[in-house]
Amino acid sequence: MIKPLVEGDEALVLGLGLYGVAVARALRSRGISVTVAEDRPTDLTATLAEELDVTLLAEPAVEALVEALARADAFVPSPGVPQQHGAFAAAVATGVPTISExxxxxxxxxxxxxxxxxxxxxxxxxxxxxxxxxxxxxxxxxxxxxxxxxxxxxxxxxxxxxxxxxxxxxxxxxxxxxxxxxxxxxxxxxxxxxxxxxxxxxxxxxxxxxxxxxxxxxxxxxxxxxxxxxxxxxxxxxxxxxxxxxxxxxxxxxxxxxxxxxxxxxxxxxxxxxxxxxxxxxxxxxxxxxxxxxxxxxxxxSEALPHRIQFVETIEGIDFYNDSKATVPHAVVTATGSFDSVILIAGGRNKGLDLRDMASRSPSVREVVAIGEAAPDIESAFGGLAPTVVAQDMRDAIRIAFRIADPGEVVLLSPGCASYDSYTSYVARGEDFIGLVAELAKDQRDGDNP
Missing domain, CATH: 3.40.1190.10 (Mur-like, catalytic domain)
Structure with missing residues (x-):
């Protein structure tokens, strides 16, 4: 068990996002010196570091990380930093313990x-x-x-x-x-x-x-x-x-x-x-x-949280659900298993996962509309299990799915992939889906064919 950091100690924090800022502020408030390494500094990074009273290493080489760790009593990486990052090996080499908030x-x-x-x-x-x-x-x-x-x-x-x-x-x-x-x-x-x-x-x-x-x-x-x-x-x-x-x-x-x-x-x-x-x-x-x-x-x-098998609208007997938060195959299996017959919209940026699992464990999926960078992976995963169509974008996907679906079926956005190929977050992806379904509903009311 490592000893708690106390006044006069020093820590290296990796990343100056929301987490890194909170950690740096907590450490500095207790008299602990902080060096922050930031691989992707912005125009505001230096100003923020100055406000926090921390030493900033912008886009540091491994040698600079080793030097900083040699002075440090603890290493605090931000969540989501890949474990292959050179700072982790440097911390092990210098004998500095890795800790979290x-x-x-x-x-x-x-x-x-x-x-x-x-x-x-x-x-x-x-x-x-x-x-x-x-x-x-x-x-x-x-x-x-x-x-x-x-x-x-x-x-x-x-x-x-x-x-x-x-x-x-x-x-x-x-x-x-x-x-x-x-x-x-x-x-x-x-x-x-x-x-x-x-x-x-x-x-x-x-x-x-x-x-x-x-x-x-x-x-x-x-x-x-x-x-x-x-x-x-x-x-x-x-x-x-x-x-x-x-x-x-x-x-x-x-x-x-x-x-x-x-x-x-x-x-x-x-x-x-x-x-x-x-x-x-x-x-x-x-x-x-x-x-x-x-x-x-x-x-x-209680109410279901947004973007988690969220009911959006019924159009001509077809229910539309937004499950944009489903960024892994396991979540897609949960979502598709909640319905009897599904037209699935899936894809985005694959996180290095085998998508075949969500295909083999989603028997309620009748057809698939694939989107994003992972569209070829989706096609391959569902090959022989469900017909797959590749859409140009979310709007195209929704309208293809609507044409395929029969009354009583569900059109489900449950991507099984991250959103970062086309969106800033799963929230942005889900909001786009909701807005485009509303647009489709209006077109149907106005007599416009999708």
Missing amino acids: FDMARWWDNRPIVAITGTDGKTTVTMLTVEMLQRSGVAAAAAGNNDLPLIEAIDDPQTAVFVVEASSFRLAHTQRFAPRAAAWLNFAPDHLDVHLDLTSYEDAKASIWADLPVGGLAVATLADPTVMKHVPTDRRVSTIGLTEGTSRVVGDELSIDDVPICRIDELPRHFDHDITNTLTAATLALELGATRTGVRDAIMS
Whole structure:
């Protein structure tokens, strides 16, 4: 275990984005010297570094990183920096420990943390857990893999519980993380452009349970064999399932430890993953002090987050759904499995993943419209399984899908790929889809053929 950084120590921070700024500010406020290495500086980078009172290394060569690490007591890489980056090898060579904001938050704050990881569903479960706690009178805040890094969140003295969305990027850099309760939702290949390999990605996820305190709770999805093989044997465990587990469906009710919390028809949406996400959030919230009344109130008032199997519009009996957040095959399988017959719009920028899995495990897909850089990969993946058409852009894809679909079917944007070939984010991609579906609906009302 590494020693906490104290006044007079020095740290090298890699990256000056949202995370890097929060980390640098926290370190400087405690009298710790900071050098920031930024591979892609902008016109504002130098000004920001000056405001933070840190030393800036702009586009540093490996030699400069080695020199900075030789003076440093810790190395703090930003989430998403590929593990192949030269700074990681330099840190190992110089014997400097790699840490994350989770380590620093543990050093400087002792309020309880509940943590959520998984390939899919982290944000949904995080936000629902926060809402359940808040409606129970517990001052809870979401932090981590969102717009509020945990190291910044601990500055608020009013927060009683931190609900942390724990990405593999943060977990992989953490020496010790000890949440009061931690859930691992699912596991599927992802981020192989960042992690060294699938094993290192799995190890990062599994580390969420590595340092659970005595009395801590591990929450695990029973149907996921990768998750279950890492369940700790010396800590309390709650399992989540549809028909089995300590949190499951009994009759027409969601039940935790055989105590009902709500009926299925009271959920805002009833897909299988909605049920398991709700059970997970409720299990975590109850562990951290939520009341069953607060949990139920949060469920009754909750809404599905945007860009996650989001209903958009019905046009001539065809339902359009936006699942732009689905940037990996595993998420596409979840989405297509929620419907009987789907015209799938998929593609974008492949993250180095094998797309054949989403094709072989999506029997409800009748036809596919491929988009973006990965269109040839999509064609290849669905070859022999579903006819595939390549579209020029999102507008073209929507109109092709509309012509193919029959009333009662679903046109589903669930790309299975990142958005960066054509958009700045999955949000921008989803908003474009929503706007273009609205345009199609107007054209249909006006009598214009797509």
